[in-house]
Amino acid sequence: MQAQKVKLATSNPESSTVYPILFIIGLVHLLNDALQSVVPALFPVLQNSMGLTFTQLGLIAFALNATSSLIQPVVGIITDKRPSPYALPIGLTFSLFGIIGLALAPSFWVIIISVLFIGLGSAAFHPEGSRVAYMAAGNRRGLAQSIYQVGGNSGQALAPLMAAYILLPLGQKGVLWFTIVAAAAVMLLLYIAAWYKQQVAYSNRPLKQKKTITVKSTDKSIGNRRIITFSICLLIFLVFARSWFHAGITNFYAFYAIENYGIPIADSQIYIFVFLGAGAVGTFFGGPLADRFGKRLVISLSMLGSAPLALLLPFVGPTLAYLLVAIIGFIILSSFSVTVVYAQELVPGRIGLVSGLIVGLAFGMGAVGSVALGVLADWVGLTNTIIFTVSLPFIGLLTFFLPSDQKVREMHN
Structure with a gap:
């Protein structure tokens, strides 16, 4: 029943894809994640102006990501039961206050409080934003999630450019320019919230005429539930590993490049931009490829295909590193949206919870990775930390234990 309820929340429940809504929610996802990306982009400035250690920088990243991520499953559970269209603009208003504080x-402690506000805004946005993308998807769920998620990855990709061309020249107070970004996101989300409210009202009307069907538990259904529970836990672990890799590259590879290649801060940020920019392109193509060739296959190839290239990264020169980070970013982030859709099909009807677990909890556990990698960098050095980071994609071997797309369909049929 719940899966049908969400399906009816499109203009044509059977097949219509509402592209204007998808593009707007994707744009807002870009703006939201750009606001989040201001925090790691500010790290070189804060390290110079306040003398912060790698551990303190890791704690700032932890405060941001733990808040924005660990709260997401809670928000998802609540909004699965009671959709909250206006949680979207309210959440981004919290981010606006956080940007001003930052x-x-x-x-250091005021910075921590400020990033907590930014994290709260993001936690409110992501589960409901993913629900909007699902409602507007029609029968093109992979493509819809790609449009939505590519916005977020593009916003993250802006972080090194913001560092190089706004925050380094203007310093900490240059963050005030991003209040314009936050205000624009709030305005767009007011429009999205009005559309979302109409869809909820529309979907509730026919559901009231439906009868509830009780299905008795059988050995097969119990076995299917065990497979689903195992698969969700494994998927969370895989995204967890990918998020540690992502955190290691985005938070610490710039420092590695400065130390090993002897380049200035602004130039080091270009590596991160190339990685995230290529990742955004990979995110866009991953969804349509999964619609055609299967979601588990794309998830497997995204990690195992990037693993050998990632292992080479610490041992190449500065020029070849540009090419490697681009290819690695494209491949490993091609499954970013696919993991969400795969999880939604494993647990149909729990869009908010699934988004909170996969996009929020699992990917956000990179927050823990940020702290752990920061401590590791202070302890054993940047080079050893990067070598540990680039070995993480080999955990993708565990994807072979996930059920195939056909098996997932059979379990729910």
Whole structure:
């Protein structure tokens, strides 16, 4: 029943894809994640102006990602039961306050409080944003999630450019320019919330005329539930590993490039931009490829295909590193949206919870990775930390234990 309820929330429940809504929610996802990306983009500035250690930088990343991620499953559970269209603009208003605080913060602890506000705004946005993408998807769920998620990855890709061309020249107070971004996101989300509210009202009308069907538990259904539970736990672990890799590259590879290649801060940020920019392109193509060739296959290839290239990264020169980070970013982030759709099909009707677990909890556990990698970098050095980071994609071997797309369909039929 719940899966049907969400399906009816499109203009044509059977097949219509509402592209204007998808593009707007994708744009807002870009703006939201750009606001989040201001925090790691500010790291080189804060390290110079406040003398912060790698551990303190890791704690800032932890405060941001733990708040934005660990709360997402809770938000998803609540909104699965009671959809909350206006949680979207309200959440981004919290981010607006956090950006103002970050720009004016005089100390490490005020920075922590400010990023907590940004994290709260993101936690409110992501589960409901994913629901909007699902409602507007029609029968093209992979493509819809790709449009939505590529916005977020593009926003993250802007972080090194923001560092190089806004934050390094203007310093900490340059963050004030991003209040314009936050305000624009709030305005767009007011429009999205109005559409979302109409879809919820529309989907509730026919559901009231439906009868509830009780299905008795059988040995087969119990076995299917065990497979689904195992698969969700494994998928969360895989995304967890990918998020540690992502955190290692985005938070610490720039420092590695400065140390090993002898380049200035602004130039080091280009590596991160190339990685995230190529990743955004990979995210877009991953969804349609999964619609055609299967979701488990794309998830497997995204990790195992990037693993040998990632292992080469610490041992190449500065020029070849540009090419490698681009290819690695494209391949490993091609499954970013696919994992969400795969999880939604494993647990149909729980869009908010699934989004909170996969996009929020699992990917956000990169927050823990940020702290652990920061401590590791202070302890054993950047080179050893990067070598550990690039070995993580080999965990993708575990994807062979996930059920095939056909098996997932059979379990729910």
